[in-house]
Amino acid sequence: MSNMSFPPQIGNYLLGQALGSGVSGSTFRATHIHTGQVIALKVQSLDASYPSNSHERVVYPMLQGGAGIPTLWASGIWGRWDFLAMDLLGNSLDRLYRKSGKNMMDLRSACSFAIQLISRLEFMHSRGVLHRDVQLGNCVIGREPKHETIYMIDFGFAKRYLDGKQKHIANRAERSFVGNYYFSSVNVHCRGKTCSRRDDLESAALLLIHILTPGGLSWTRNGVPRDEVAHDPLPEDLARGLPEEFEEFLRYCRSLSFAQKPDYAYWRERFRDLAKDLGYKEHRPIHLASAAAEAQLTGLLQGLAQLQIKGDHIGRPVLGDRKNVQGGGGNGGDLLLKKPGQAEVVVISSGESSGEYGPVHRHNKAARITKLTQAAGQAADNRVLARLTEDFVKVLRNSNSRTLTREGFGFLDALHKQLADPSVFIVPLRSSKTRSSRSQRDQESAAAAEDAPHERRSRLNGLCASLEKAQDNKTVAGLVAEFGALIDRTAGRKLTKDGVVFLEIVADRLLVVRV
Numbered sequence: 001m002s003n004m005s006f007p008p009q010i011g012n013y014l015l016g017q018a019l020g021s022g023v024s025g026s027t028f029r030a031t032h033i034h035t036g037q038v039i040a041l042k043v044q045s046l047d048a049s050y051p052s053n054s055h056e057r058v059v060y061p062m063l064q065g066g067a068g069i070p071t072l073w074a075s076g077i078w079g080r081w082d083f084l085a086m087d088l089l090g091n092s093l094d095r096l097y098r099k100s101g102k103n104m105m106d107l108r109s110a111c112s113f114a115i116q117l118i119s120r121l122e123f124m125h126s127r128g129v130l131h132r133d134v135q136l137g138n139c140v141i142g143r144e145p146k147h148e149t150i151y152m153i154d155f156g157f158a159k160r161y162l163d164g165k166q167k168h169i170a171n172r173a174e175r176s177f178v179g180n181y182y183f184s185s186v187n188v189h190c191r192g193k194t195c196s197r198r199d200d201l202e203s204a205a206l207l208l209i210h211i212l213t214p215g216g217l218s219w220t221r222n223g224v225p226r227d228e229v230a231h232d233p234l235p236e237d238l239a240r241g242l243p244e245e246f247e248e249f250l251r252y253c254r255s256l257s258f259a260q261k262p263d264y265a266y267w268r269e270r271f272r273d274l275a276k277d278l279g280y281k282e283h284r285p286i287h288l289a290s291a292a293a294e295a296q297l298t299g300l301l302q303g304l305a306q307l308q309i310k311g312d313h314i315g316r317p318v319l320g321d322r323k324n325v326q327g328g329g330g331n332g333g334d335l336l337l338k339k340p341g342q343a344e345v346v347v348i349s350s351g352e353s354s355g356e357y358g359p360v361h362r363h364n365k366a367a368r369i370t371k372l373t374q375a376a377g378q379a380a381d382n383r384v385l386a387r388l389t390e391d392f393v394k395v396l397r398n399s400n401s402r403t404l405t406r407e408g409f410g411f412l413d414a415l416h417k418q419l420a421d422p423s424v425f426i427v428p429l430r431s432s433k434t435r436s437s438r439s440q441r442d443q444e445s446a447a448a449a450e451d452a453p454h455e456r457r458s459r460l461n462g463l464c465a466s467l468e469k470a471q472d473n474k475t476v477a478g479l480v481a482e483f484g485a486l487i488d489r490t491a492g493r494k495l496t497k498d499g500v501v502f503l504e505i506v507a508d509r510l511l512v513v514r515v
């Protein structure tokens with residue numbers, strides 16, 4: 001495309017600086033000759049091998065009005081040129097990522113992307129359209145004052161998944177691959193399956209893991225993954241060292257059935273909670289990480305890099321290996337950031353200073369709960385357990401997030417184990433539904449078993465009442481187990497105020513009951 005010569009004017013637009021180019025055409029900054037409006041003009045030759053503009057001209061109107069969807073101002077044919085005039089936007093994430101030296105972006109930015117990307121896809125899907133080409137180059141940030149909004153562009157591969165009667169398309173083998181190899185789902189790329197909503201989300205999950213992995217997913221460095229083995233590493237291998245949300249999100253996407261509607265709201269909430277847990281009081285879409293936050297992130301990742309995580313024995317290449325984190329440490333700013341060894345920082349938007357961050361940061365919270373759990377495992381009497389439970393409640397109260405994390409369940413496990421009988425094997429209170437390879441049907445029935453909020457509240461009240469009457473440790477242990485199971489079944493494993501009250505009663509009751 002680069003050697004194609006474009007005329008100085010197309011339709012009513014005067015072509016300016018080239019913004020980017022793809023397989024079939026180029027995009028220019030352009031000015032309307034009458035109104036002076038500055039837009040982005042995507043231009044293709046009519047004899048382009050893949051005339052995507054004619055397709056996008058049909059898709060854009062279906063998506064108009066959505067947040068993060070560019071407005072299409074005009075489109076048409078001019079001589080041998082097919083053009084689309086749309087909102088002028090800023091840099092693509094791909095460009096920003098390259099500017100960062102292809103190193104990694106910071107967790108807060110990734111949370112922002114996650115929330116926005118999930119929203120964009122939810123919106124497109126709500127209009128009956130799949131993107132089918134989610135990748136960094138197709139996510140573009142807006143210009144002031146929309147510079148914190150991520151826009152989806154390039155609907156050249158977009159496709160309706162609902163027919164005129166709102167019926168979902170059938171799942172049949174595709175004749176040829178459509179999309180991009182790097183972020184394509186395993187089903188679409190390796191198994192030749194028809195793309196559906198789950199595959200757009202899986203691409204988003206891979207993209208998020210990619211930007212958090214120093215140097216990116218290994219297959220983006222080592223060439224296109226050609227077979228299923230190369231493209232289907234376990235989510236825990238891919239997302240090693242990252243907060244569990246990323247691994248679970250990828251696992252969730254891969255567990256969805258073909259026509260299943262993803263739970264967009266749940267995952268948005270999980271990433272919002274993660275951002276809060278990381279100590280970011282207020283959700284800002286894109287935001288400049290402070291040096292302190294960078295140092296903290298580096299510390300966290302270095303710590304994680306030293307963890308011995310099982311799973312390598314299977315001989316599968318570890319794609320998310322972050323041994324290189326230490327070498328590349330200190331560069332985890334926002335969208336971002338520093339080329340290794342350079343002082344220059346690419347600032348997309350300024351944000352809050354670290355001084356505004358909330359009191360309990362995620363890793364602090366995790367570390368504190370882990371300490372309490374260890375102490376609970378060694379506690380020799382009820383008084384100690386009561387004090388540790390009080391401390392546990394304090395940590396939860398100070399946290400910005402209401403999600404009961406893996407560490408939180410760990411504490412409940414330890415408490416339960418101590419109270420019941422330390423010599424008895426106790427099934428973990430948190431189900432392993434997102435970690436095991438349970439079938440989709442199992443997961444769906446687990447989701448169906450989720451209690452309605454009012455039922456949950458009344459069961460929790462019942463547990464509190466029983467706790468008030470409990471006379472011995474074993475009864476308290478049973479109630480703690482029921483409590484853990486209840487929270488595990490709650491959407492987002494959220495701990496409500498009633499849940500905190502239950503734990504407070506546990507602490508009180510332990511001082512009264514018989515061992």
Ligand SMILES: Nc1ncnc2c1ncn2[C@@H]1O[C@H](COP(=O)(O)OP(=O)(O)OP(=O)(O)O)[C@@H](O)[C@H]1O
Nearest residue numbers: 019020021022023025027040087088089092137154
């Ligand atoms: N509205 C816009 N405002 C600013 N830049 C844009 C805009 N649209 C596209 N670009 C730039 O041009 C690049 C290519 O755009 P786009 O993906 O739409 O073209 P394409 O020809 O379909 O590319 P490909 O063949 O790689 O998919 C983008 O990555 C982005 O950098």
